[in-house]
Amino acid sequence: xxxxxxxxxxxxxxxxxxxxxxxxxxxxxxxxxxxxxxxxxxxxxxxxxxxxxxxxxxxxxxxxxxxxxxxxxxxxxxxxxxxxxxxxxxxxxxxxxxxxxxxxxxxxxxxxxxxxxxxxxxxxxxxxxxxxxxxxxxxxxxxxxxxxxxxxxxxxxxxxxxxxxxxxxxxxxxxxxxxxxxxxxxxxxxxxxxxxxxxxxxxxxxxxxxxxxxxxxxxxxxxxxxxxxxxxxxxxxxxxxxxxxxxxxxxxxxxxxxxxxxxxxxxxxxxxxxxxxxxxxxxxxxxxxxxxxxxxxxxxxxxxxxxxxxxxxxxxxxxxxxxxxxxxxxxxxxxxxxxxxxxxxxxxxxxxxxxx
Amino acid sequence: xxxxxxxxxxxxxxxxxxxxxxxxxxxxxxxxxxxxxxxxxxxxxxxxxxxxxxxxxxxxxxxxxxxxxxxxxxxxxxxxxxxxxxxxxxxxxxxxxxxxxxxxxxxxxxxxxxxxxxxxxxxxxxxxxxxxxxxxxxxxxxxxxxxxxxxxxxxxxxxxxxxxxxxxxxxxxxxxxxxxxxxxxxxxxxxxxxxxxxxxxxxxxxxxxxxxxxxxxxxxxxxxxxxxxxxxxxxxxxxxxxxxxxxxxxxxxxxxxxxxxxxxxxxxxxx
Numbered sequence: 001x002x003x004x005x006x007x008x009x010x011x012x013x014x015x016x017x018x019x020x021x022x023x024x025x026x027x028x029x030x031x032x033x034x035x036x037x038x039x040x041x042x043x044x045x046x047x048x049x050x051x052x053x054x055x056x057x058x059x060x061x062x063x064x065x066x067x068x069x070x071x072x073x074x075x076x077x078x079x080x081x082x083x084x085x086x087x088x089x090x091x092x093x094x095x096x097x098x099x100x101x102x103x104x105x106x107x108x109x110x111x112x113x114x115x116x117x118x119x120x121x122x123x124x125x126x127x128x129x130x131x132x133x134x135x136x137x138x139x140x141x142x143x144x145x146x147x148x149x150x151x152x153x154x155x156x157x158x159x160x161x162x163x164x165x166x167x168x169x170x171x172x173x174x175x176x177x178x179x180x181x182x183x184x185x186x187x188x189x190x191x192x193x194x195x196x197x198x199x200x201x202x203x204x205x206x207x208x209x210x211x212x213x214x215x216x217x218x219x220x221x222x223x224x225x226x227x228x229x230x231x232x233x234x235x236x237x238x239x240x241x242x243x244x245x246x247x248x249x250x251x252x253x254x255x256x257x258x259x260x261x262x263x264x265x266x267x268x269x270x271x272x273x274x275x276x277x278x279x280x281x282x283x284x285x286x287x288x289x290x291x292x293x294x295x296x297x298x299x300x301x302x303x304x305x306x307x308x309x310x311x312x313x314x315x316x317x318x319x320x321x322x323x324x325x326x327x328x329x330x331x332x333x334x335x336x337x338x339x340x341x342x343x344x345x346x347x348x349x350x351x352x353x354x355x356x
Numbered sequence: 357x358x359x360x361x362x363x364x365x366x367x368x369x370x371x372x373x374x375x376x377x378x379x380x381x382x383x384x385x386x387x388x389x390x391x392x393x394x395x396x397x398x399x400x401x402x403x404x405x406x407x408x409x410x411x412x413x414x415x416x417x418x419x420x421x422x423x424x425x426x427x428x429x430x431x432x433x434x435x436x437x438x439x440x441x442x443x444x445x446x447x448x449x450x451x452x453x454x455x456x457x458x459x460x461x462x463x464x465x466x467x468x469x470x471x472x473x474x475x476x477x478x479x480x481x482x483x484x485x486x487x488x489x490x491x492x493x494x495x496x497x498x499x500x501x502x503x504x505x506x507x508x509x510x511x512x513x514x515x516x517x518x519x520x521x522x523x524x525x526x527x528x529x530x531x532x533x534x535x536x537x538x539x540x541x542x543x544x545x546x547x548x549x550x551x552x553x554x555x556x557x558x559x560x561x562x563x564x565x566x567x568x569x570x571x572x573x574x575x576x577x578x579x580x581x582x583x584x585x586x587x588x589x590x591x592x593x594x595x596x597x598x599x600x601x602x603x604x605x606x607x608x609x610x611x612x613x614x615x616x617x618x619x620x621x622x623x624x625x626x627x
Contacts, residue, residue, distance in 0.1 A: 220483045222473045225462075229470055232459040239457040240471035299461045 036293030037305030071314025088231030088298030101263030131256025135249030190268030232299025420444030460512030
């Protein structure tokens, strides 16, 4: 509206009555500050500066490669979990599912000589099926997704361990690298690309791609609109003809699909799968999403924010190692980050929704 | 109908919707009995009544939320039985409920098009036509006389009256010929209620039929063309604007002589 600030005072008098009816449009700077991911961006910069200055390893090519890889695996899941949270739901089974998908491919290929690509397709189908079950249980019963997915989390945790032990006699699957086609799969899911001297693993590119696609879907497509509406005010959304149930089921399937991707990335990176893989990480995903600006009550958040939340977590995880601090500080840091983020979100919610 | 008496400007002969002696009972309880009403294009029908007068039952019949039990219901002169709000919407009858069906944290333009988003492109590249949605929303709101600073702001940050205006503008844009407003001014202050009354007048001037449900005669009187009074599920009377004053309306709503008795009872008695 106003091209330059001084012009306002000059024209204020003649425009007085008009300006009272049509106040100036929101200043671009204010609009930027209103974005949900702005807090996470500031925090990520601070963490980056902190560990760059107190450790020498953090900014070395090897160091950068390490924290980027760490962030990418959490980031893919955090972005998917963020979409789900914006849609008003949680998925506690997401961590265990990254293990389930990898273990399934491992068992099928090493124990039963199934073609690796077929095994991966089957694993994806199983993951999407599990996501659909989570979603259907939530939307048909109306139970909180927290309880439903807590149930599936424990079921998967139990199955991952019991079935792996039953079939292989141990709690890990090894010898994946001898499987036919493993090397081809590794190019897609477990290789490295040298960028400006930094060995960047392919998972980082997957992370970027997932974040970009999620952002596009959220902000520029009809399903994205429905995700915000389904989480923000489900009954209003239904009144306006938004397919709330279908949207939520799709979100659970998306989270499960992301878990499959992370399962594959881990499998092809190290060629072994632990039966306990992914357990305990479900809360990290949620924390990353919340740090990235997602409201626990749904209807608000961003994919870029969740990706930044994961970057903060990855940098801190490796930074603490480089700084040779006691590893337990990570947990304390994580808790403090979560509380800080929730307080910021509470403020946002009050400011935006006070008249609702 | 006849050349000698031209219809009043805005009203086009056949009522958009008409109820003839409609009623509705739940088990042995009669919620509404023998009520008749006509909604004409370019006119405001005010439905007045105290709590429990049968206003909600009448609205639910007009809006398609539940079918009428007895009597006749006509849309464009044709007997119709509405079985869902969606069916009512297809007939151009839109209801704006008190919760307004908005998502507070979403922007004004996203709320305006929620569930009916405009898109461009095909397949995976099918995307929201943000520019067009913003310009349409802005133009439609302007036609209702609403000027917003910023269409990007969450609708939850608007005042109650402004949100009501957006909901009405949205109903009109998506093809409503009749807008039913359920107590739109009930929770609002004087200034905000004024905004809504202005919206009602604008909708009327654009040739829509408006059903304005309220228990406040002072809100109904300035915009109403016809006043339908309900009490205990029955029709207490229908009055054209010129036939009644706001004082009489208030008195009738409160049950006529009951209010006189109450006034006497509450007055100061010497000794």
